[in-house]
Amino acid sequence: MNIATRPENGVKFSINHFRFYRKYAFAVFNTLRKPLFQKFLNWVLRRENIDEHKVKDVQIRMFPFIKENGNGLAGKCNSKGEILLYPKKLDFFREHMKEFGKENVSFFIRSRARATLIHEILHLKYVSDEEKVRELAEKYFNIFTKHQRTQDLDTHNVTKMIFT
Ligand SMILES: [Zn+2]
Numbered sequence: 001m002n003i004a005t006r007p008e009n010g011v012k013f014s015i016n017h018f019r020f021y022r023k024y025a026f027a028v029f030n031t032l033r034k035p036l037f038q039k040f041l042n043w044v045l046r047r048e049n050i051d052e053h054k055v056k057d058v059q060i061r062m063f064p065f066i067k068e069n070g071n072g073l074a075g076k077c078n079s080k081g082e083i084l085l086y087p088k089k090l091d092f093f094r095e096h097m098k099e100f101g102k103e104n105v106s107f108f109i110r111s112r113a114r115a116t117l118i119h120e121i122l123h124l125k126y127v128s129d130e131e132k133v134r135e136l137a138e139k140y141f142n143i144f145t146k147h148q149r150t151q152d153l154d155t156h157n158v159t160k161m162i163f164t
Helices: 015-033 035-047 090-100 102-126 130-146 155-163
Strands: 002-007 058-061 075-077 082-085
Touching: 002 035, 015 035, 015 058, 015 090, 035 075, 035 102, 035 130, 075 102, 082 102, 090 102, 102 130, 102 155, 130 155
Parallel strands: 002 058, 058 082
Antiparallel strands: 075 082
């Protein structure tokens, strides 16, 4: 699976924003490329009978995608098998940093990236069946999370924030 970070052109952000999103993109890049997670994704692909070559390209975009209604977008995919992943807005972390603590923010970023990639991969099979994709994505995400060491992390709250 080819996973890469791609910088965008023509986006103007302050230096602080730039640093934040650059760090964010690297965290996502490292998380998704981890052999354990790649192994897990391959297992999901086999279980769902999705040809692994269907996933052509996974692009980690550096800046958030904001829809017309003002909401952010976590990811999208197209029929060519290209998956784009977007970060959560910096404002979100400014709001939740105190409440969560640094450890959980980092856990949130990694979890959200994994959940989004699982979600988009499932779309390659269940195209526009959003309900089915959501249900399965949460199921697979929980299977993966259960096998991680997460005693000190607020797994329940983070998971709730990702899936609601
Ligand atoms: Zn979806």
